[in-house]
Amino acid sequence: MSDKKKFMFLNRRAPYGTIYAWESLEVVLIAAAFEQDVSLAFIDDGVFQLVTGQDTTGIGMKNFSPTYKTLGDYEVRHIYVDKDSLEARGLTQDDLQVVPWEDWETEETVDNIVEVVDSARLAELLEESDVVFSF
Amino acid sequence: MSDLHTVNKSPFEKPSLDTCLRLSKPGSSILLYEDAVYAALTGTSVTDKVAGILGERKVYVLEPDFKARGLKPERLIDGVEMVDYAGFVDLVDACDKVQAWL
Numbered sequence: 001m002s003d004k005k006k007f008m009f010l011n012r013r014a015p016y017g018t019i020y021a022w023e024s025l026e027v028v029l030i031a032a033a034f035e036q037d038v039s040l041a042f043i044d045d046g047v048f049q050l051v052t053g054q055d056t057t058g059i060g061m062k063n064f065s066p067t068y069k070t071l072g073d074y075e076v077r078h079i080y081v082d083k084d085s086l087e088a089r090g091l092t093q094d095d096l097q098v099v100p101w102e103d104w105e106t107e108e109t110v111d112n113i114v115e116v117v118d119s120a121r122l123a124e125l126l127e128e129s130d131v132v133f134s135f
Numbered sequence: 136m137s138d139l140h141t142v143n144k145s146p147f148e149k150p151s152l153d154t155c156l157r158l159s160k161p162g163s164s165i166l167l168y169e170d171a172v173y174a175a176l177t178g179t180s181v182t183d184k185v186a187g188i189l190g191e192r193k194v195y196v197l198e199p200d201f202k203a204r205g206l207k208p209e210r211l212i213d214g215v216e217m218v219d220y221a222g223f224v225d226l227v228d229a230c231d232k233v234q235a236w237l
Contacts, residue, residue: 013148014148014170014204016170016200017144017170044148045145045173055205058198090179
C-alpha cells in the first residue's frame with residue numbers, strides 16, 4: 001500500500017482578518033515535509049491571499065505572503081485558483097504571485113505553478129483528492 | 136452629528152455590509168476596515184452597491200488594512216475616502232456614537 005496521498009488544501013478566507021490563511025500555510029508546510037502529494041486551491045476570498053504587494057507594516061502583523069512563492073521548494077506542485085472567484089473580485093492572474101517549481105533530481109522546471117481553473121476542472125480536482133483540508 | 140457605522144467583514148463572505156447599508160440612515164458615515172476594505176474596490180461584484188450609496192452616506196476606508204492586503208489606491212471607488220488610525224479616531228469623535236456591524 002502506498003503511503004503517499006493526494007492532499008488538497010482548500011483556502012477560502014482573506015488574509016489577516018482571520019487566522020485561517022496563516023494556519024493553512026503552516027499545515028501545508030508540515031504536510032509537504034511528510035512527502036505527500038500536496039496541492040493548494042484558492043477559492044472565494046482565498047484568492048486575496050495570493051495578491052502581490054501586501055504591506056502589513058501599518059497593522060502590526062507579520063506579512064506571510066512571501067512564503068507562497070517558496071512553496072515550490074517544499075515540493076508543492078500545483079496551485080489552483082478559481083476563475084469565477086477572481087472575476088467577482090476584479091482580479092486577474094497578473095495581480096497574483098508567481099510560484100516557480102523545480103525538480104531537483106530531473107532538473108525539470110516550471111516557471112509558475114499557479115494555474116487559473118474553471119469550476120468544472122476544480123470540481124474534478126477536488127473529487128480526485130484523497131483528503132481535502134478546509135481553511 | 137450622525138452615527139458612524141463600522142464594518143470589518145468581507146462583503147463577499149458575510150452580509151454585514153448589506154445589513155449596514157440597509158439599516159443605516161442617510162447622512163451617516165461608514166468606515167470599512169479589516170476584511171471590509173475589499174468593499175471599497177472598483178471592478179468587483181459589490182462595487183455598484185457601495186458606489187450607489189455614496190450620495191447619501193460618507194464612506195471611509197482604513198488605509199493600513201487596505202495596504203496590508205496589497206490593494207492598489209487606483210482601485211479605490213471614486214468618493215470613498217482613505218483614513219489612517221488618527222482619522223478613525225477623529226471620525227469616532229465627530230459622530231454621536233459608533234455602531235459596529237461585527
